[in-house]
Amino acid sequence: MEEQKKKKLAMAVFSGDLDKLFAAFSIATGAAASNMDVTMFFTFWGLRALKKKKRTGKSFLGRLMGIFYGGDINRASPSKMSFGGLGRWMFKKMMKAKRVPTLAELRQTAIDLGVKLYGCQMSMEVMEIPQEKMIDEVAKCVGVATFLEQAQQADVTLFV
16 A cells, blocks of 8 residues: 655744634645645744744844844734733633634644744844744754755645
C-alpha cells in the first residue's frame, strides 16, 4: 500500500491586526490538526505575533518605531473599531465570554501542533527587531526565497 504524501499549507502573515492574526492562527491550527504540514511566514506588521514584550530598535527611528508599534501579540487591536484600545478590550471580553481562546493561547496551540513559524529577515532588519526579541519557538528568520520555496511545495497558499 502506497503511503499518502502529507498535504502542506504555506501562509504569509502581513497583518498584525487582532482579527487577522486570529484568522491566520485559526486556519493554521485547523490545518495542523487535520494532519497538514503548516508553515507561517510573518512579515512587517505580522511580526507582532512573534515578538516578545520587549522594546526594539537601535537607531532613533528604529526606537521610535518600537515605541509606536510596541508590544507583543497581546497588544494587537482589531482592524476595525479599535477606538484607541477600547476595541481590543471589548473583543477580549466578548471572546472570553464565549470561551474562545486568546490570541496567545491560539498561537501556543499552533506551536504545540507543530506549525513552523518563520520571521521575515528583511522586515526584521528594517524594523530593527533582532531575533533575540522574538519568541523562542520561531524556527528561524528567513528571506522571502525560503517562503517561496515552501509555497511552491504547498497544496494551499494563503496571504493574511
